[in-house]
Amino acid sequence: MKPTSGNAPDSLLKLENFLCFAIYSTANAVTRAYQPRLAVLGLTYPQYLVMVVLWERENQTVKSIGEKLSLDSGTLTPLLKRLESAGLITRRRDTVDERQVLIGLTDEGRAARRRAEAIPIAIGKAFGCTLGEANDLRAELITVRDNLIASIDKAK
Amino acid sequence: MKPTSGNAPDSLLKLENFLCFAIYSTANAVTRAYQPRLAVLGLTYPQYLVMVVLWERENQTVKSIGEKLSLDSGTLTPLLKRLESAGLITRRRDTVDERQVLIGLTDEGRAARRRAEAIPIAIGKAFGCTLGEANDLRAELITVRDNLIASIDKAK
DNA sequence: ACGCATTAAATTGCACACAATTAAATAGTG
DNA sequence: CACTATTTAATTGTGTGCAATTTAATGCGT
Known part of the structure; x- marks a missing residue:
């Protein structure tokens, strides 16, 4: 009896054998599963992750959040602006090092934790x-x- | 000795305990890891998955590809148009059922398989x-x- | 103090994902 | 056959991800 797959060059390019596709498609399913539950909080899944990071510790820099989530400023800057205009977070330049932007929570952002x-x-x-x-x-x-x-x- | 995490309501909202985040961040890492290897073929990771599906069987409908990858036409239609203008696939309406669009491979698309x-x-x-x-x-x-x-x- | 490298965010451009809607073709029902 | 429901793609709009570049501030060596 042969193992799961056919001859070598063929089985290498079969979707069902791909660990990467299992990861990719599961990640998409995770986002879809979260969507209805996060919608009542007015959050997307990546926004929820940012909130989780901030619930753990307030007043982090964009860089610090990015390191924890493996996201760069290209993703985070617009996302954080949306959270700010949703009234959940605050953004202010660090007065000591003005390159940095400190992200804090509003009362509403802090309160959302309970519902989350x-x-x-x-x-x-x-x-x-x-x-x-x-x-x-x-x-x-x-x-x-x-x-x-x-x-x-x-x-x- | 307590287990890994602290008291209950706290540990539930800790990023490091999230299976979902492990899935999400691994999926992002997969895309980044593939990127340089796929770039030489002129493909993105989702485009590569579509090609894998087509290498397994030519002339599938958009729906059939979507079911295999869990993607809808909102994602696939523009992606397939890009693969078409890259000269890797063909798109044509099914003459029997004109609602369907059949996706086939060009010689170049078929040849890309070896390099993949x-x-x-x-x-x-x-x-x-x-x-x-x-x-x-x-x-x-x-x-x-x-x-x-x-x-x-x-x-x- | 000067100049240059480094760092942090923001910006730009492209390609997904996906909800929601639309348009067109086919299927099913009386 | 007419009519409605269903099916298939395409379209629209929003929100990521990420590479590459830009802008501004800081650090560092001389």
């Missing part, structure tokens, strides 16, 4: 796996992700 | 895990993904 706390529970159920399985999967993904990032950096 | 075959090997190395580990991870992700999709569909 129900979301991980609901999504956890939608994943359909135990907390233990989720943690194992998370750890494996982070290993793979950090390997990928290392290989990208090495190429530079 | 080296990519999964290189990316596989960048993942930094064994084939067996990659297959396990892929299977777990697909389970989670299909659970998520089922929960989305159920909500409708």
